[in-house]
Amino acid sequence: MLPFTNEEYQERLKKVKAAMSDKGIDVLLITDPCNMYYLTGYNLKSYYVNQTVLVALDDEMPRFIGRYMDATVGVLITTWLSKDHVHGYSDDYVDNTTKHAADYISGLIKEFGYGKKTIGIEMEHDFITPMAYERYKMGLPEAKIVNGSKIVNWVRLIKSDNEIEMMRRAGKITRKIWEACVQAFEPGARQCDVAAAVLEAATRGTEEYGGDYQSGPPLFPGGEHAGACHLTWDDSRYPDRYDMYMETGGAYKRYHCPVTRTMCLGQPSEKFVYTANAAIEGLQEALAVVKEGVTCEEVEAAWRKTVAKYGIEKESRIGYSVGIAYPPTWGEKTVSLRPGDKTVLKQNMTLHCIPGLYYEDFGITISETFRVTKTGHEKFYDIPFDLLIKK
Amino acid sequence: MLPFTNEEYQERLKKVKAAMSDKGIDVLLITDPCNMYYLTGYNLKSYYVNQTVLVALDDEMPRFIGRYMDATVGVLITTWLSKDHVHGYSDDYVDNTTKHAADYISGLIKEFGYGKKTIGIEMEHDFITPMAYERYKMGLPEAKIVNGSKIVNWVRLIKSDNEIEMMRRAGKITRKIWEACVQAFEPGARQCDVAAAVLEAATRGTEEYGGDYQSGPPLFPGGEHAGACHLTWDDSRYPDRYDMYMETGGAYKRYHCPVTRTMCLGQPSEKFVYTANAAIEGLQEALAVVKEGVTCEEVEAAWRKTVAKYGIEKESRIGYSVGIAYPPTWGEKTVSLRPGDKTVLKQNMTLHCIPGLYYEDFGITISETFRVTKTGHEKFYDIPFDLLIKK
Structure with a gap:
């Protein structure tokens, strides 16, 4: 085995x-x-x-x-x-x-x-x-x-090529999860129904690679509870107008490939779209500086500088290393993307960059799990950063 | 909330x-x-x-x-x-x-x-x-x-009537899980597909009561790995002839109602059926003595005496109290149904009686979650003890 x-x-x-x-x-x-x-x-x-x-x-x-x-x-x-x-x-x-x-x-x-x-x-x-x-x-x-x-x-922290292959397979499952989530998220659906679709997809995996159990439940903070970034779900029904984000990730042979995306039923507010644009640009700029030789804090700094242009500040770290996971977390508990972390990135480190923006009345998070390469990074799944707006 | x-x-x-x-x-x-x-x-x-x-x-x-x-x-x-x-x-x-x-x-x-x-x-x-x-x-x-x-x-350890109601709702979800598991378990299905069906059902819950996330993954030990009672699943396909057991449980508002049942594809061996009969009669006899005033070890003794008639002994405990659970376990970590545990059962204790029989080459477990009453016990789900044999 x-x-x-x-x-x-x-x-x-x-x-x-x-x-x-x-x-x-x-x-x-x-x-x-x-x-x-x-x-x-x-x-x-x-x-x-x-x-x-x-x-x-x-x-x-x-x-x-x-x-x-x-x-x-x-x-x-x-x-x-x-x-x-x-x-x-x-x-x-x-x-x-x-x-x-x-x-x-x-x-x-x-x-x-x-x-x-x-x-x-x-x-x-x-x-x-x-x-x-x-x-x-x-x-x-x-x-x-x-x-x-x-x-x-x-x-x-530094994965072998065989481990990277496990991460890629987990990433394929992550993509499947996302598709199931988008399909299930509709006005009138219960939060638990969307969670059920996510867990079903995560466990079934792809035709080639069956999913493993995840190190934690998917998270679905939204609506008036969107500021509670570690909230799971209940059995209330989604209204016609609703903003939420999901945090979950494919797992294959215990290797985890996390993702967060933000989703709306109906058109979100201008403030929401503005903040999402900041989140996306910030993530893009952070990823753009990733490569072997750069430090963790330099990645965070690129993000910080970008969102500052939008008038946004955030206290918490914007990422951490991932790989093998069991409950209760998929964080590897070593490096963090934050000021003061001078760890130098090396090829085959795998990180989850998750610069979540959580406020009292709304929240936006758009993330990426990637491998550090000599010249940049390799993504494990192809899921657009954009707000998913269902109309 | x-x-x-x-x-x-x-x-x-x-x-x-x-x-x-x-x-x-x-x-x-x-x-x-x-x-x-x-x-x-x-x-x-x-x-x-x-x-x-x-x-x-x-x-x-x-x-x-x-x-x-x-x-x-x-x-x-x-x-x-x-x-x-x-x-x-x-x-x-x-x-x-x-x-x-x-x-x-x-x-x-x-x-x-x-x-x-x-x-x-x-x-x-x-x-x-x-x-x-x-x-x-x-x-x-x-x-x-x-x-x-x-x-x-x-x-x-002793639940309020409101908590018992949560357990009943969790039990309704447990029944739904069982139905999904039976339906998905077929020759050619992958283990992960059955697990996916179980997780989907657990999370969706009933129309009235959405499922909460479970404190642990469902377990599916079977075939040549049946002796590994805490094994999860992989993506191999079930053959035409296969024996397995599943351990999982509905969760509602963090209250868990666990179950194990044993399932076969095709006709199991005589030894398997013989052992299953012992397991079922043992569980029935254990449940028959449950009521307020009886001790934990007396429940175990009733089971032990019954399976001894079949020539069966087992070293491990046959149950524990359950209720609220988070990862990594649904055990409440207080009372155990085993020799030496002189805790006196009281009304509204809720226990999972799981006298699993695990051998090197096969395993059988059939369990029940119940509430202690003044005169006996209340079951939380109605799932037959019998081996589920799909032909």
């Missing part, structure tokens, strides 16, 4: 080990499902229980430690790990207030001979709780426990 | 404060999106950033502290909180390695006069990272920081 070659996984592991070594980390406990998937292929919907992929500098193969129910079959069929590197804890560790899976895992870590090592923990990630962290500290009193956050994320 | 009356939110808050008081907690920092929603109505897809609902014994209204982008509009339209109890931090706290939102939140906590209080943290929940926890400890050196896990979850 592995989407990549063994060689590619070895290459990834090598890079992660080099980064660990640089930081003086002997053993890294990976709990972020994106990072687990990146290194091993592990792909079960089990990140609500304690589980970890353990990478040790002195071992050629990572280990999986998690719930017995997953370790017996699911890990073996979704990863390249062999049975002697897969370890399960009994089911009564789940939702148990007196015994904790981190105790079990700590015991194994000592058995493996890592009890006195420097152990990195993904302290700035979801799916490792403060309690698990405390139990690791208690269970490994002779280890040096350090912050190992985002080590794998930074390795993920 | 609030799905419940103000009185109901006040009642919930009262119960949570009583539980805090019992544990000597002055201030509870709630980071679990289910608990935030339960107490305030807060319902944005923003749980990937640092945010908290702060409940203080000395304040009649909880406070929201989160990202400025959400605080300005989204919080105000989805909750009953007034503007003076809603606080936003600037966007550069997001994915920033040098400044942390927990520092900002700690500063506010001191401003509110809680810097020397006993502060509970949801240490056993997702969406508060170990780093945030460490920063709270650093930022609040004079506070007594204690584990405030699951205080709200235990209050959520």
Whole structure:
């Protein structure tokens, strides 16, 4: 079931080990499902229980430690790990207030001979709780426990050509989603009906490439709620006159290709069109400066300068890197397109540039996911920036 | 947009404060999106950033502290909180390695006069990272920081009549999902096509009640991968002869009503049918003992005794409480139907009884979500337990 070659996984592991070594980390406990998937292929919907992929500098193969129910079959069929590197804890560790899976895992870590090592923990990630962290500290009193956050994320930042191909396939699905959304969005349709069309299209994918599940629900802020940029949907019906934007994205083999577009039922106000024009020109100018060697903040600056001509300012970042995603977000949590981020763009970074303009009474967002190239950027889908106005 | 009356939110808050008081907690920092929603109505897809609902014994209204982008509009339209109890931090706290939102939140906590209080943290929940926890400890050196896990979850365990009505509506959607799944599951269909039908039905809901987004993707383990109970899907085509089970559930206003059923293309083996019969009789016997006053472990014992007659044993729990859910799970993380759980069932607890039988080469699961009543149980959907065999 592995989407990549063994060689590619070895290459990834090598890079992660080099980064660990640089930081003086002997053993890294990976709990972020994106990072687990990146290194091993592990792909079960089990990140609500304690589980970890353990990478040790002195071992050629990572280990999986998690719930017995997953370790017996699911890990073996979704990863390249062999049975002697897969370890399960009994089911009564789940939702148990007196015994904790981190105790079990700590015991194994000592058995493996890592009890006195420097152990990195993904302290700035979801799916490792403060309690698990405390139990690791208690269970490994002779280890040096350090912050190992985002080590794998930074390795993920630059994609291989095979990963770029996954992004392209996800982009084809994104285009399908957009078509379904445009078709469903009509006066009298319920918000949930449009969401249903989007989820159906996202999951069906193309004839060639079936869709994977998305890392989050599509967002449909609109009307008087348009300023709530992380709103999902309800079952109210769209009126004849309505402005909204949708945020969603195709997913293929966990790679995500997000998009936002703004859509209107009937003719929007002049102010709305004016702001949309600013948003589009800003995005175009930002994309125009993208290429290897440019910094993240330079991309943002091009956007900022452009929208300033329209009298528009915005406090929040206008983009972030994307790739593998699991709930709750498709952000890779590394680089941001914003002032102060001096990360230099390199070929095969993939970013979602989303300069959303959210106000109290309306909102406009038009975005693009792209790959950085030596000379510019490659888009993953072809969806016009223009306001989609249904009359 | 609030799905419940103000009185109901006040009642919930009262119960949570009583539980805090019992544990000597002055201030509870709630980071679990289910608990935030339960107490305030807060319902944005923003749980990937640092945010908290702060409940203080000395304040009649909880406070929201989160990202400025959400605080300005989204919080105000989805909750009953007034503007003076809603606080936003600037966007550069997001994915920033040098400044942390927990520092900002700690500063506010001191401003509110809680810097020397006993502060509970949801240490056993997702969406508060170990780093945030460490920063709270650093930022609040004079506070007594204690584990405030699951205080709200235990209050959520017994549903109000209004919540039960939400569960009933979710159950109607579950039935719709099942119908769509049965229709789509055919030789030659791709796994992703069946998943698409399920997600479409889940989101569309019924004519009366639109579906909400589910807390996780539907699961479709089958064929040679049937033992991997938390597997999602791919884009391979179903052969003429295939056994699988699906796990999914309708969602309405965040209330979830999960189900699993087992489905076959063509006639399954005798062993498969035998095991399915055991699963069905086991579930029936477990449900037969459910009523107020019975313990969780007694329900499990009835199941265990029944399947033992078939020579079947199973290590894992056979159920858990459900209700409000956000990714990554619909489990409420309180009671489990398993040996040792002596929690006494009370009217209006809602549980998902899922005695899945997972083997290396096949799996069968048939489940039910129900409400505990004084004399028995109420089902939320009417879906036959039998194997669905398409010939």
